[in-house]
Amino acid sequence: MFVARRLVLAHFWVAFVAFLGAIFLGEWQMFMRSPLSAWINNPEHYYRSVTAHGTVMAYVLPTLVAMGFGYAISELALKRPLIGLRWAWTGFWLVIVGTAMAAITVALGKASVLYTFYPPMIASPFYYLGVVLVVVGSWIWVALMSINLRAWRKENPGATVPLAMYGNLAGAYLWAWTSVGAAVEVLVLILPASLGLTDTINAGLARVFFSWTLHAIVYFWLMPAYIAFYSIVPRAIGGRLYSDTMGRVAFALFLVFSMPIGIHHLFADPQVGAGFKFVHAAMTAMVSVPTLLTVFTIVASVEIAGRLRGGKGMLGWIKALPWDNPMMLAVTFAFIMLGFGGAGGIINMSYQLNETVHNTQWVTGHFHLIFAGAIVIMYFMIAYDLWPQLMRCGSMPAGLMRTQLWLWFVGMMVLTMPWHWVGILGMPRRMAYYDYSHPELQAQAWTVTASTLGGLLLVISAVLFVYILARARRTHEAPVPYTFSEPIHMPARTPVALNTFAVWVTMMIALTLVNYGWPIVQLASLEQASVPVIPIGGR
Amino acid sequence: MSAVAEAAEQRWAIIVAAIIAVLIAMMVVTGLHWAAMPPSRVETVDVKTLHLKGEFVESNLGTALESDGKVVVRVLAQQYSFQPQCLVVPEGMPVTFRGTSSDAIHGFSIGKSNANTMMIPGFVATFTTTFRTAGEHLMPCHEYCGIGHEAMWARVQVVPQQEFLARIGQEKRLSCVRR
Ligand SMILES: [Cu+2]
Ligand SMILES: [Cu+2]
Numbered sequence: 233m234f235v236a237r238r239l240v241l242a243h244f245w246v247a248f249v250a251f252l253g254a255i256f257l258g259e260w261q262m263f264m265r266s267p268l269s270a271w272i273n274n275p276e277h278y279y280r281s282v283t284a285h286g287t288v289m290a291y292v293l294p295t296l297v298a299m300g301f302g303y304a305i306s307e308l309a310l311k312r313p314l315i316g317l318r319w320a321w322t323g324f325w326l327v328i329v330g331t332a333m334a335a336i337t338v339a340l341g342k343a344s345v346l347y348t349f350y351p352p353m354i355a356s357p358f359y360y361l362g363v364v365l366v367v368v369g370s371w372i373w374v375a376l377m378s379i380n381l382r383a384w385r386k387e388n389p390g391a392t393v394p395l396a397m398y399g400n401l402a403g404a405y406l407w408a409w410t411s412v413g414a415a416v417e418v419l420v421l422i423l424p425a426s427l428g429l430t431d432t433i434n435a436g437l438a439r440v441f442f443s444w445t446l447h448a449i450v451y452f453w454l455m456p457a458y459i460a461f462y463s464i465v466p467r468a469i470g471g472r473l474y475s476d477t478m479g480r481v482a483f484a485l486f487l488v489f490s491m492p493i494g495i496h497h498l499f500a501d502p503q504v505g506a507g508f509k510f511v512h513a514a515m516t517a518m519v520s521v522p523t524l525l526t527v528f529t530i531v532a533s534v535e536i537a538g539r540l541r542g543g544k545g546m547l548g549w550i551k552a553l554p555w556d557n558p559m560m561l562a563v564t565f566a567f568i569m570l571g572f573g574g575a576g577g578i579i580n581m582s583y584q585l586n587e588t589v590h591n592t593q594w595v596t597g598h599f600h601l602i603f604a605g606a607i608v609i610m611y612f613m614i615a616y617d618l619w620p621q622l623m624r625c626g627s628m629p630a631g632l633m634r635t636q637l638w639l640w641f642v643g644m645m646v647l648t649m650p651w652h653w654v655g656i657l658g659m660p661r662r663m664a665y666y667d668y669s670h671p672e673l674q675a676q677a678w679t680v681t682a683s684t685l686g687g688l689l690l691v692i693s694a695v696l697f698v699y700i701l702a703r704a705r706r707t708h709e710a711p712v713p714y715t716f717s718e719p720i721h722m723p724a725r726t727p728v729a730l731n732t733f734a735v736w737v738t739m740m741i742a743l744t745l746v747n748y749g750w751p752i753v754q755l756a757s758l759e760q761a762s763v764p765v766i767p768i769g770g771r
Numbered sequence: 772m773s774a775v776a777e778a779a780e781q782r783w784a785i786i787v788a789a790i791i792a793v794l795i796a797m798m799v800v801t802g803l804h805w806a807a808m809p810p811s812r813v814e815t816v817d818v819k820t821l822h823l824k825g826e827f828v829e830s831n832l833g834t835a836l837e838s839d840g841k842v843v844v845r846v847l848a849q850q851y852s853f854q855p856q857c858l859v860v861p862e863g864m865p866v867t868f869r870g871t872s873s874d875a876i877h878g879f880s881i882g883k884s885n886a887n888t889m890m891i892p893g894f895v896a897t898f899t900t901t902f903r904t905a906g907e908h909l910m911p912c913h914e915y916c917g918i919g920h921e922a923m924w925a926r927v928q929v930v931p932q933q934e935f936l937a938r939i940g941q942e943k944r945l946s947c948v949r950r
């Protein structure tokens with residue numbers, strides 16, 4: 233790496249330290265509401281904790297990982313020093329200041345509104361301003377990624393953008409546009425109320441704006457993991473990438489389809505009509521296409537690795553895979569969790585089935601399996617893979633890494649499977665405690681204990697992860713030059729559409745306007761929909 | 772090798788392109804169809820006068836047998852209870868719930884049934900379902916609505932049709948709240 237080494241390290245360290253803190257909060261929440269603990273005497277502490285856990289895990293961790301990884305990709309894939317280093321540090325500090333501001337406000341109990349905000353409850357303005365700073369910091373990153381790619385293009389006219397950088401930019405543009413929904417919600421609707429400029433808020437409209445962000449943000453979280461699937465995994469397990477084109481198609485499709493579908497989070501809401509719910513439900517099916525392409529391509533790439541290592545026959549290549557390689561283990565775990573999570577997702581997205589699980593523990597189980605499971609396990613691998621470059625520390629301890637990954641996988645399954653089960657039985661989420669003396673809830677008590685134990689494994693795994701990163705020491709040898717996966721054959725020319733973003737970004741914006749424009753205009757013009765705000769924590 | 776891979780990629784690309792084409796056609800058709808008219812069944816209600824007039828005044832809450840024979844249950848959610856806290860519904864008859872919130876966003880779901888909707892202040896949520904067997908269900912608020920959220924549980928009694936019709940004959944609005 234040229235100039236971004238310390239920058240990337242700073243992003244990763246803050247991300248993972250915040251992650252470690254938030255995971256302890258998560259486990260404390262599970263313990264407090266399980267039969268292992270007495271009733272919490274102040275439920276407000278519980279919701280403070282949920283707000284902090286969600287804010288860090290949903291906004292701080294993925295944003296910093298995407299930013300840090302993005303800067304690393306820019307230098308490693310484009311093979312030129314990062315342009316705008318000083319701006320990048322500015323963005324980093326904005327994220328830090330924003331995180332600190334939000335964290336302090338939450339800790340003081342002045343913002344227990346959960347990371348999903350839920351107006352008409354209104355928290356202290358410092359909480360929202362903190363979140364806004366995090367997002368503004370990330371917008372600087374978006375601009376820098378675009379500028380760096382443009383500079384590279386000028387030097388390499390007509391050349392094919394490296395796949396990792398293509399995915400990186402897709403993630404950046406996706407984030408820039410999807411964050412607009414929550415930004416409008418906060419700046420136009422929530423902050424005026426929080427600052428006391430108005431006493432009413434249109435809660436239904438606010439939810440629609442938030443849903444604009446809420447679905448696609450998941451794909452922003454997911455992008456680093458998918459970039460790793462395509463451009464790190466095949467190389468790390470000694471294989472080849474089956475198809476470079478498939479990767480580009482998948483990234484482009486994420487841009488187009490992850491945006492105009494967010495109303496599927498509002499299936500049970502009264503402020504959106506059945507028509508738009510149906511349109512969003514139908515389009516949600518589409519967003520599984522890029523994931524199906526990815527599963528196909530990555531499994532094919534892994535098969536190549538197995539065959540290159542001498543595996544023969546229909547299934548012989550599986551035995552020949554490098555199972556002692558942490559990357560092999562991680563990608564397997566990620567796909568298993570993605571498989572279960574994806575099956576659950578199909579249930580969520582079908583308008584009818586959704587009714588049985590909406591807002592139950594099922595949903596918590598679902599997104600923990602996808603995000604904390606499949607995606608975060610790849611964040612670990614990204615850090616492990618880049619660490620020798622960043623720390624100049626030689627190779628990483630494979631045995632410890634395998635232990636850490638196994639703990640994460642088993643812990644996540646033990647945490648989420650009981651959640652899915654009781655969700656079907658109707659157990660609501662985000663409860664500070666359950667009254668286990670009620671016979672109906674007593675029968676479900678064991679599942680909460682099980683999830684608490686799963687959470688304990690996750691805490692141990694997270695501590696081990698940070699320990700592995702922290703024990704790395706600088707050695708005197710120069711790091712092995714970093715490489716991305718080689719495709720098995722590189723097409724002589726990449727189609728222009730798959731080397732640029734204009735078409736996809738245009739489609740993304742157009743589809744969003746079509747799918748959100750009318751509901752927003754409709755809701756904004758409803759007079760009675762503005763309701764009194766409910767200040768939380770004395771603002 | 773490269774020819775094989777190229778053919779595979781091409782097949783995938785064609786499938787993807789076809790799906791996109793179908794999708795956009797569907798988008799245009801459904802978009803035109805629905806955008807031309809207001810979203811169906813979005814009903815608003817004025818939170819400020821909720822307690823004073825209209826269908827959510829206290830005396831009108833609970834289960835009603837409307838003149839057209841339909842069973843309608845009106846529920847109000849507020850921090851941190853439902854009104855009424857105990858609902859009575861018949862077994863084997865379609866039941867329509869109409870609910871709203873007078874303050875924060877609340878959630879409405881009934882035990883293991885599929886009855887599940889958000890209660891958002893300013894809007895009327897409706898949900899129709901049929902309970903197949905008699906018995907009692909828990910009815911928790913499933914959306915975070917403030918620090919008393921975890922204490923917000925109501926009950927639903929599903930009673931045999933005969934019993935339900937007999938009981939509702941005597942009262943204008945039925946509930947099982949102990950008085
Ligand atoms: Cu979603
Ligand atoms: Cu509630």
